[in-house]
Amino acid sequence: MSHRMIWNQTAYFGPGSIEVVPDELTRRGFTKAFVVSDAVLVATGVTARVTDLLDTAGFPYEVYSEVQANPTIENVQAGVAAFAAAGADVLVAIGGGSPQDTCKAVGIIAANPEYADVRSLEGVAPTKHPSVPIIAIPTTAGTASETTINYVITDVERQRKFVCVDPHDIPVLAVVDPQMMATAPRSLKVATGLDALTHAIEGYITQGAWELSDLFHLKAIQVIATSLAAAADGDEAAAERMALAQYVAGMGYSNVGLGLVHAMAHPLGAFYSAPHGVANGILLAPVMAFNASASGEKYRDIAAAFGVADARTMPLDDARSAAVAAVAALTRQLGNPTALREVGATEADVAALAKAAFEDVCAGGNPREASVADIEDLYRSLL
Template identity: 65%
Template sequence: MTHRMIFNQTSYFGRGAISNLVPELRSRNLNKVLLITDAILLETGVTAKITDLLDEAGFPYEIFSDVRPNPPVENVKAAVEVFKKCGADALIGLGGGSPQDTAKAVGIIAANPEFADVISLEGVADTKNPSVPIIGIPTTAGTASETTINYVITDTDNQRKFVCVDPHDIPVLAIVDPDLTDSMPRGLKAATGLDALTHAIEGYITKGAWELSDSVHMTAIRMAAENLEKSLEGDAEAGEKMAYASYIAGMGYSNVGLGLVHGMAHPLGGRYGAPHGVANGILLAPVMRYNAEYSGEKYRDIADAFGVKGAYDMPLDEARKAACDAVADLTVRVGNPTKVSEVGVDESGLDALADDAFADVCTPGNPREATRDEIREIYASLL
């Protein structure tokens, strides 16, 4: 078997790392950027931390700040039109997953206009040309969109989110500057932190996992286990570690895939507007329990990362239970919902959720092959 790994051309990490933005733009002979972000980041002054650098250097830019959470197809089309008209030759995706995913879709369509309907990008689209250059700058510590070949768009007409997987969309440059993630409110830190943990755990046990991906995923699991709660209390060093854990997990899962947690989380976003990290947090421990007998010895490593004493000495079924319990306990401690009913789901919505999750592109990567009825049962157990 062969394994493919795709990473950014260049990445910067550390406080003050955004100072490298303009020199990198100039070294790549780029002339103007469209900065894609959202209204909250614009209003709170986070966007200004980037535009101030561009202004000081006299580097031309325009801003598209109308990105909506779980960006819909219409949002992408609007941003594509702005990009066409403004004369930019590069994109900056500034924010969490929504602005960065929007930037990826815009960059791909700009270079491959035959996909202008956006919907046709679902799955592994046969794009011919690399995206226009994208610079990914995260302001949350969870999605890792700055280093992945994936992005997620919402088909509002059909109330569903769809995943696009395309090596052509990976940002050429990623800048992970914890100064930009410090200002996240506590709830967002919790949700995005659970998102990063989910990426790491699902990537660790997915069917496509191998030695290199295992090494980065276990690093990210340990970092999240040790730092997520501390980051919620304003510990700056822990917040910095979570920013790196998010990126490290993204390096892995982007290349080996995910599983049923994401397959079930996407419909919660598409049909109920549940924030992605919140949805992952609800589902992570229950799906881990569902997968336990298909995880080999790997839950021992997860239990040990969460500080379970004797994880490598106890019977395997006890170690697996301990790993699941540790993740469930963390979910409660950080204040994430634990029931799908808390994001608006009732009995009447279970069939549609199960149908969507069974068809989701992430679901086949799960270590245990799930049936549609089993997926429905998991949702039902969380009402």
């Protein structure tokens, strides 16, 4: 069996690494940047940490900040029009998953205008041309969009989120500077950190996992398990470890897929605008329990990564239970919601949620086959 792995051409890491951006833009021959961010990051001065560098270097740019959480088809289409009007030749994404995903969709459609409806990008779209070049600068330690071939868009009219998978969308350059993440509120650090943990665990047990992806995911689990709580509380060293760990998880899951946690989280975002990381945090431990019997010995590794004593030698069923319990305990420690009613879910929507999750592209990678009825039961158990 052959395996494909796709990563950025170049990536920079560490405090202050955003300082490379002007030189990289100039060295690569670009003449004007279209900066995609969001209104909160602009208002709080986070976006300016990069645009100030461009000002000092005399590098032209325009800022597009009309990006909302769970970006919509309309967000993307407005961004495509604004990019065309700007006359730019490079995209700079500054933000968490929403600006990053919007930027990817804008870049793909600008280079492949036949997909201007946006919906036709769902799944593995056969685009012919690489995206307009993207420089990706994350402001959260979670989505790893800066190194993945995936992005997620919300279809408001049809009340659903859809995943787009396209090697043409991967940024040519990622700049992972933990100082760009420092001012995020604790709640956002928790949510995005749980998203990163979900990427690492689902990527580790997904059907497409193999030896190389396992290296990335297991290392990410180990670092996140020991760093997330401290990073959420403002520890700078832990935050730097989280910035790297979420990127490492992205290097893996982007190439092998995810599973039922993400498939079930996406409808919660579409129906109730539930923050993606919060939804993942509610679902992760219960779905791990559902998947335990189909995950071989891998839960031993997860338990060991969380510091469970004797994880290597205890009976397998006990190790599986310990791994689930450790993830659940961290979720509670962080203060993430643990019930779906806390994000607005109702019994009346369970059937529609389950149908949407069953049809989500991420469901196909789950290690245990799940029927619509299975998914309904999981949703109901968490209300």
